[in-house]
Amino acid sequence: xxxxxxxxxxxxxxxxTSRSTSTRRSSTLEAPIRRALLLTVxxxxxxxxxxACGGDSGDAATTVTKTVVSTAPEGxxxxxxxxxxxxxxxxxxxxxxxxNGGDSSDQACVIRGEKVTGELDFTRYxxxxxxxxxxxxxxxxxxxxxxxxxxxxxxxxxDIESTGGIVVKTSTIxxxxxxxxxxxxxxxxxxxxxxxxxDVRRANGTGNRVTGNRTGVCSTLRR
Numbered sequence: 655x656x657x658x659x660x661x662x663x664x665x666x667x668x669x670x671t672s673r674s675t676s677t678r679r680s681s682t683l684e685a686p687i688r689r690a691l692l693l694t695v696x697x698x699x700x701x702x703x704x705x706a707c708g709g710d711s712g713d714a715a716t717t718v719t720k721t722v723v724s725t726a727p728e729g730x731x732x733x734x735x736x737x738x739x740x741x742x743x744x745x746x747x748x749x750x751x752x753x754n755g756g757d758s759s760d761q762a763c764v765i766r767g768e769k770v771t772g773e774l775d776f777t778r779y780x781x782x783x784x785x786x787x788x789x790x791x792x793x794x795x796x797x798x799x800x801x802x803x804x805x806x807x808x809x810x811x812x813d814i815e816s817t818g819g820i821v822v823k824t825s826t827i828x829x830x831x832x833x834x835x836x837x838x839x840x841x842x843x844x845x846x847x848x849x850x851x852x853d854v855r856r857a858n859g860t861g862n863r864v865t866g867n868r869t870g871v872c873s874t875l876r877r
Contacts, residue, residue, distance in 0.1 A: 744775035744794075752779070792829070801836075811848070820854065830866065833857075841872060 742750075751770065752763035762781040773791035776782045782795050783802040790809045795801045799818035803825055811829035814820050816836040823842040830848035833839045839852055841859035850864045852872030860876040868875070 744773040744791075745777050747772065748774040748776045749778075752776075757783075823859075833870075833872070839872070841875060 747770075748763070751765050751768060751774070752758045755764045755766065757764035757766075761779060762783075763776060763779045764781075764783045764785070765787055766785045767787065769788045771790045774789060774793045776793075776795045777797060779798055781800045782798045784793075784804075784806050785802075786805045788807045792810045792813075793808055794813045794815075796813075796815040798814075798816050801814045801816045801819075802821045803812070803814070804821070804823050806825045808825070808827045808829065811832070812822075812825075812827045813830075813832045813834075814822070814836075815834045818837060820833050820836045820839040822831065822833070822844055823840065824844065826845045828847040830851065831841075831844065831846050832849075832851040832853075833841070834851075834853040836854040837856070839854045839857040839859075841850070841852070841857060841862055843861040844863070846862065846864045846866070849866035850862065850868045850872050852870035854871060857871040857875060859872075862875065862877065
């Protein structure tokens with residue numbers, strides 16, 4: 655035993671102990687390194703995920719913005735021109751036509767030879783005269799003491815309410831002709847696509863062609 659010790663050899667059991675101690679130290683050092691590497695990898699992956707999500711969000715926002723802009727409805731066209739209804743009420747359109755009429759005044763509206771698109775409503779005139787006009791919409795005359803329609807064409811209904819007299823002659827009404835309230839009505843040589851209704855005190859006339867029904871005092875007029 656002493657000879658082995660003198661020759662520099664380690665006593666039995668010493669080498670094994672030394673190797674075991676070295677292995678434990680190596681394992682102890684490797685564990686923190688592995689954890690550090692794993693943490694670095696996880697942070698890198700998380701960073702990529704955040705970047706990817708941010709990119710998608712940006713694209714989505716861009717897509718939504720483009721969609722909203724491209725599908726936004728256009729605003730309605732507005733016009734106050736007498737011959738185009740636009741958003742102007744029928745009574746205001748009628749007033750504009752009356753102002754343009756050379757024979758018109760505050761109390762009388764005279765329209766000659768006009769071609770009008772849309773509805774008209776004459777409500778504040780004592781006298782209304784429509785001569786050789788063409789109107790594509792419904793026409794209403796109300797409150798007039800005298801209403802005269804001659805040589806005109808109406809694509810739809812013509813309603814006239816008067817406190818005095820009504821004259822409708824040589825005109826074409828594709829819809830209904832309704833006359834109310836007047837003391838007297840003269841209806842001569844008209845072509846009426848709908849009904850002829852006369853709720854007036856007296857009526858006279860002849861030569862009317864009526865597709866629909868004749869009611870009121872006009873039912874007795876000669877054809």
